Amino acid sequence: MKVKDLKEGKVDEIELEVIEVGEERSVRGRYGNSRVCDATGKDETGQVKITLWNDEIDLVKGASKVRITNGWVKEWNNELQISAGRYGKIEVIE
Numbered sequence: 834m835k836v837k838d839l840k841e842g843k844v845d846e847i848e849l850e851v852i853e854v855g856e857e858r859s860v861r862g863r864y865g866n867s868r869v870c871d872a873t874g875k876d877e878t879g880q881v882k883i884t885l886w887n888d889e890i891d892l893v894k895g896a897s898k899v900r901i902t903n904g905w906v907k908e909w910n911n912e913l914q915i916s917a918g919r920y921g922k923i924e925v926i927e
Contacts, residue, residue, distance in 0.1 A: 837878035839913055844904045847915070848926065849874030849883065851897045857890055874899065874915070881906075884916040889923050898927035 853873040903921035917923040
């Protein structure tokens with residue numbers, strides 16, 4: 834899948850180059866306190882925000898290439914955001 838094809842819902846697999854990782858912040862949710870940060874990823878068709886949770890923050894660094902499998906896309910503030918979610922996986926491939 835490519836960035837230009839993203840829409841709300843499930844994403845089977847996408848590969849992105851991480852071009853920016855934002856500041857980590859703490860949020861309180863129904864499962865307790867969590868760490869979260871926003872990153873920006875791109876491919877040859879465009880850019881998309883990536884939401885990183887907990888250990889994913891330590892895994893993904895700027896200028897990494899990542900593969901997200903079994904993830905999801907949501908729209909927030911008129912912008913699409915992609916995440917591995919609870920059942921998906923994010924891995925550094927380069």
